[in-house]
Amino acid sequence: MKRNLYVSAAASVVLMAGGPVAAATAASADTARTVPAATAARGDVTAEAAIAAALKNYPGVVESLDRDGNVWHVDVITKDGKGHAELEVDAATGAVTRQNVDTGEDSSEHKELLAAKVTAGQAGKAAVAAHPGQVWTVEWDADDNGKAPYWHVEVRGADGKTWDASVDPTTGKATAQSDSDGDSDSDSDGGNG
Known part of the structure; x- marks a missing residue:
């Protein structure tokens, strides 16, 4: 039982720490996909x-x-x-x-x-x-x-x-x-x- 408690606690720490990082990574990846498409659509090569x-x-x-x-x-x-x-x-x-x-x-x-x-x-x-x-x-x-x-x-x-x-x-x-x-x-x- 103590073992399950430690594993659950460790998993919670990883999720709490990893959640914002994962969200930030997903957001930056999403931004990376949309910026070039928006730039290309505007046709703004000077x-x-x-x-x-x-x-x-x-x-x-x-x-x-x-x-x-x-x-x-x-x-x-x-x-x-x-x-x-x-x-x-x-x-x-x-x-x-x-x-x-x-x-x-x-x-x-x-x-x-x-x-x-x-x-x-x-x-x-x-x-x-x-x-x-x-x-x-x-x-x-x-x-x-x-x-x-x-x-x-x-x-x-x-x-x-x-x-x-x-x-x-x-x-x-x-x-x-x-x-x-x-x-x-x-x-x-x-x-x-």
Whole structure:
């Protein structure tokens, strides 16, 4: 009888001590299952995260980044300027898919981009610091009409309107190009400069 009493007492201590631990473990396991699902459902892979994922898949220098629905389109130039990859980064999961890779690029075409002190990611941060919102587009713009090259950055504000900035590739200073009504997905190709 004493033996049963000791076993019962020991079991009670284990259950009392283990109960909260088991409940906490179950709660954290449940939270672990729901957080990634919620994150994926929101589709909140940022421009910065899309750049990081693209560069991990294809190392080099980002030439452009553009959000199109649930996909980030990222163009990367290798550091020697001879390779170019067109990548897609899923905005919900961060998964990268190579769409096109070219290893026969003329490196002289990318000389200014490769020499820029400010990266695409830094240009995006500078634009957001000047005008709060989310980076939607970052493009290297090396005009043929005599203007110095710059980063063109499109920021979408919480109100849905876009703000276009020029970011100096040496200093990182962002200046406004124009305000637009937010119904374009980067129709600034060739118009702003």
